[in-house]
Amino acid sequence: MRATPWFIAATTAAVLTIASSHAAAPKFYPDDPLPREPETQDASGAANSDVDLFSDLLINLFMKPGDVTPGVRAGNINTIDEVPDSSWFTNRIGTVPLSAADISRGANVGQGPAPGRWTVIGAKMSGAAPGFRVKDSKGEVWFLSLDVKRAPRAATGAIAVASRLYWALGYHQVESYLASFRPGDLDIPETTLFETRPGHSRPMSPDDIDEVLSHSARNADGSYRVMAARLIPGRIVGGFRYHGTRPDDPNDIVPHEHRRELRALQVFGAWTNFVDMKALNTIDTVIEENGRHVVRHYLQDVGSMFGTGAYEPHDWDQGHEYLYEGGPTWRRLVTAGFYLLPWQTKPFYEHPELGRIEAKGFDPDHWKPMATNAALRQARADDTFWAALRVAAFSEEMIRAAVREARYADPDAEVMLTRILMERRQVILRTYLPRITPLTSFALTSTGRMTFENAAVKYGVAAAPAGYRAAWFNFDNTTQTATAIGESASASADGIDPPAGWRDVQPGAYVKISIHAVDPSRPDWAKPIDLFFRRTATGWQLVGVERTMP
Amino acid sequence: MASRRNICVVAVLGAVSFCLARPCVAQESRAAEIGAKQSEKAQQLKPYQPNVVEKVLLRLEEGRLNPPPITVSFDTVYSGGGLTGNVLYRRHYGDRSNWYGRAAYSVKHYKLVEVGTTVPDLGRKRRLTFSTNIGWRDATEVGFWGLGMATTEADRANYRFREAYGEARADYRAAPWLPVSVGVTFEGYELFSGEGRGPSIEDVYTPATAPGLGDSPDFVHSDIRAAIDTRPPGEYTRKGGEYSLGLHHYQDVDGGTYSFSRLEAGAVQHIPVIRETWVLSMRARLRSTIGGESQVPYFLLPTLGGGSSLRAYSSWRFRDRHAADANLEWRWIPNRAALDMAVFFDAGQVADEFNALRPNRFATAVGVGVRLHARQFMVMRMDVAHGSAGWHLTISNKVPF
Numbered sequence: 001m002r003a004t005p006w007f008i009a010a011t012t013a014a015v016l017t018i019a020s021s022h023a024a025a026p027k028f029y030p031d032d033p034l035p036r037e038p039e040t041q042d043a044s045g046a047a048n049s050d051v052d053l054f055s056d057l058l059i060n061l062f063m064k065p066g067d068v069t070p071g072v073r074a075g076n077i078n079t080i081d082e083v084p085d086s087s088w089f090t091n092r093i094g095t096v097p098l099s100a101a102d103i104s105r106g107a108n109v110g111q112g113p114a115p116g117r118w119t120v121i122g123a124k125m126s127g128a129a130p131g132f133r134v135k136d137s138k139g140e141v142w143f144l145s146l147d148v149k150r151a152p153r154a155a156t157g158a159i160a161v162a163s164r165l166y167w168a169l170g171y172h173q174v175e176s177y178l179a180s181f182r183p184g185d186l187d188i189p190e191t192t193l194f195e196t197r198p199g200h201s202r203p204m205s206p207d208d209i210d211e212v213l214s215h216s217a218r219n220a221d222g223s224y225r226v227m228a229a230r231l232i233p234g235r236i237v238g239g240f241r242y243h244g245t246r247p248d249d250p251n252d253i254v255p256h257e258h259r260r261e262l263r264a265l266q267v268f269g270a271w272t273n274f275v276d277m278k279a280l281n282t283i284d285t286v287i288e289e290n291g292r293h294v295v296r297h298y299l300q301d302v303g304s305m306f307g308t309g310a311y312e313p314h315d316w317d318q319g320h321e322y323l324y325e326g327g328p329t330w331r332r333l334v335t336a337g338f339y340l341l342p343w344q345t346k347p348f349y350e351h352p353e354l355g356r357i358e359a360k361g362f363d364p365d366h367w368k369p370m371a372t373n374a375a376l377r378q379a380r381a382d383d384t385f386w387a388a389l390r391v392a393a394f395s396e397e398m399i400r401a402a403v404r405e406a407r408y409a410d411p412d413a414e415v416m417l418t419r420i421l422m423e424r425r426q427v428i429l430r431t432y433l434p435r436i437t438p439l440t441s442f443a444l445t446s447t448g449r450m451t452f453e454n455a456a457v458k459y460g461v462a463a464a465p466a467g468y469r470a471a472w473f474n475f476d477n478t479t480q481t482a483t484a485i486g487e488s489a490s491a492s493a494d495g496i497d498p499p500a501g502w503r504d505v506q507p508g509a510y511v512k513i514s515i516h517a518v519d520p521s522r523p524d525w526a527k528p529i530d531l532f533f534r535r536t537a538t539g540w541q542l543v544g545v546e547r548t549m550p
Numbered sequence: 551m552a553s554r555r556n557i558c559v560v561a562v563l564g565a566v567s568f569c570l571a572r573p574c575v576a577q578e579s580r581a582a583e584i585g586a587k588q589s590e591k592a593q594q595l596k597p598y599q600p601n602v603v604e605k606v607l608l609r610l611e612e613g614r615l616n617p618p619p620i621t622v623s624f625d626t627v628y629s630g631g632g633l634t635g636n637v638l639y640r641r642h643y644g645d646r647s648n649w650y651g652r653a654a655y656s657v658k659h660y661k662l663v664e665v666g667t668t669v670p671d672l673g674r675k676r677r678l679t680f681s682t683n684i685g686w687r688d689a690t691e692v693g694f695w696g697l698g699m700a701t702t703e704a705d706r707a708n709y710r711f712r713e714a715y716g717e718a719r720a721d722y723r724a725a726p727w728l729p730v731s732v733g734v735t736f737e738g739y740e741l742f743s744g745e746g747r748g749p750s751i752e753d754v755y756t757p758a759t760a761p762g763l764g765d766s767p768d769f770v771h772s773d774i775r776a777a778i779d780t781r782p783p784g785e786y787t788r789k790g791g792e793y794s795l796g797l798h799h800y801q802d803v804d805g806g807t808y809s810f811s812r813l814e815a816g817a818v819q820h821i822p823v824i825r826e827t828w829v830l831s832m833r834a835r836l837r838s839t840i841g842g843e844s845q846v847p848y849f850l851l852p853t854l855g856g857g858s859s860l861r862a863y864s865s866w867r868f869r870d871r872h873a874a875d876a877n878l879e880w881r882w883i884p885n886r887a888a889l890d891m892a893v894f895f896d897a898g899q900v901a902d903e904f905n906a907l908r909p910n911r912f913a914t915a916v917g918v919g920v921r922l923h924a925r926q927f928m929v930m931r932m933d934v935a936h937g938s939a940g941w942h943l944t945i946s947n948k949v950p951f
Contacts, residue, residue, distance in 0.1 A: 032580050055604045200642065200645075211676060238598075250588050332885075337891075
């Protein structure tokens, strides 16, 4: 067949179209690294979708929902290996300056319930703790939860502390205020209904309130201490699962098991003993932000933490075993119970206001919530390293500030919980910081000297290595090819100078530096971190961090 | 013609190049790249759809939270009746009150129909529960081996009874740990020849060896029971104890021949060992007929045997005016949420005189059990026990004690 001009022109156009489309995908875009995850679509169509406790529990215990491919890098991180702000997460501790006062305040940007009479508008619909919903004298809606009689201040204290720590860690938290009331302060309008059994409601009576209060801890002056949680803004559309995406949220494109802030809950959960980590303890709400509806995700019920649940201290195995694990179950069965796990013999701290939490032998690698989830299963060493850096950023003063907000009656409780969290923090750092090449805070000066920190050494959980070695490259962002410049070495983490062939470049050009630590006793630290810097008009900007997994 | 072919070629190439290029559409920024993916998803939005497993589990959960008015269960008609099917119709009223109708039929042709109502949460502090029921049951082959301990398996005879009953009961918790129960029941009995394998009772026994044989008395049975109960709420537990005392009086309304009273005392204690790695569970019971003159009909004598007392023996295996038994279980817990194992030792004796109760005369049984349970109730218990009469298997949905 003779090639016609039409055919030649069309073929050429097609080849150019394909080639140009591929060639036009650089490694780094001008807006890298993203400080905030874009949410470009309107999510007003997201509908309420309640997560069922029973099926969520069984699915997570006996199946492996979500992506089971091992070793998948987190999908919501930006090019410098950080989690951008989003409707899931806001960078706070370790990223922006926070004071102890900031942590004391936490998510609470307003005031607690207005003084005066409160109008009961219904029973409490979520969480295990006894309570009800009220409107304060200004008409604002609050969810009140009480402590059970045998554990005064335990459940409300745990919420007070945990909500502040998780706010500082970056999660959306409900505004929660400790308050107190007397039964006589409550009004019950005839329109308030009380569900006595599924499908049957009747007007609430004072006896219904008395029934709740009869099981609740009462203060010495006859009042009741409550944790008052402000109604979350927006339209509630259920909770989020720790796998997959919401099919009705156009902006939710990263499977939840690949969201780093959810994988990081393996570390944060271990630190705070967040054993009741389940979809039912989350809330999604549709809010309007910058003229567009987006779905905001809350870790909503963080009360079952440290050593206590809503009703009683944690069981000894909580934090150590899932509700069902085949291996230990069979071993205990055939050994008549003589197959013992550490939780059965290790010492525990016990305190009426704190519940029960292990004293020694905390092992975050083996910490387990009651049921695991896909995000925890997918956590990689770079995710846990990222999380450990945030735990490291908590000073003792900050932790004490959060604990003080529990207003425990016994000063020893405050001291003990602070000490527990500090001890567990130290174990977290010792476990997760040295697991990969623990370098952070990279910067490239105009002279070409690269500075960085060794986080494991900085926080005293590893000895300084013998030195560091770096390979330097010119990097073509368009073709994504690296051309060697040379290698250099340094004996300390103060910085590392460029090799002899180093020349400054024009703005818009890139360099790649592969750096690793030299320490024969830590082979994992020989895995390089690839760093990418972009020359700007004023200096060098870090645009890429790629850690090699052990 | 050529022109048309050229147009086709161009169109095909254009389409192919568009398709190949589309996944890599160049974006100007990372934000645009993410935005394009979100835009693509926006075209495919749909509500959350549970998968097949979730649908099944949701259906089960819905059934648990909102049980249908008619349910099927395996509750027994009368101990020893064998596998029993129950149809229960329950209808709620008021806050948490309900009335129900129940019909049951077992493989041994035991039958029961019953209607009743339960009204909980009465009183200022909602600590009073009132319940009442009327019913009729037919137990076709209840075993009788004679009185006392000196009986053998070969002594078995059967009797059949039909009972019409009506009960009113009040349960009150003076404190969470102090339950008190008071009840009055009309019990009208009709006794018949026993069915099933083995002789009928009148062929083997006489009124001297089976008190009341040949009579069908009616009773007004009143009882009161109080306990100190430190166990957590629910039937299944691994800690706490219950110490109870009860008094029963049976008034024979047909002349008083068979009127009698009985004292019942019980103690249950669960002792967790090393953080509930093991649990030592113990029970001791005494049932004693008050006064030596009263006649207690054979079918109302205290008994031992069955799935919750001497587990190596059949239900009703031992009968007499006084009964004492003890159970010791060493439980280990392969899974704290759902699975217990147990080795157990049962011992007990019946006697015609209280003073004749002697531990060295106790019949004994040893065994091993598997229990599937939920947080507060037993799902299924399977105990295999061995005693002088051989092996015995118990399958139940109740805790042994």
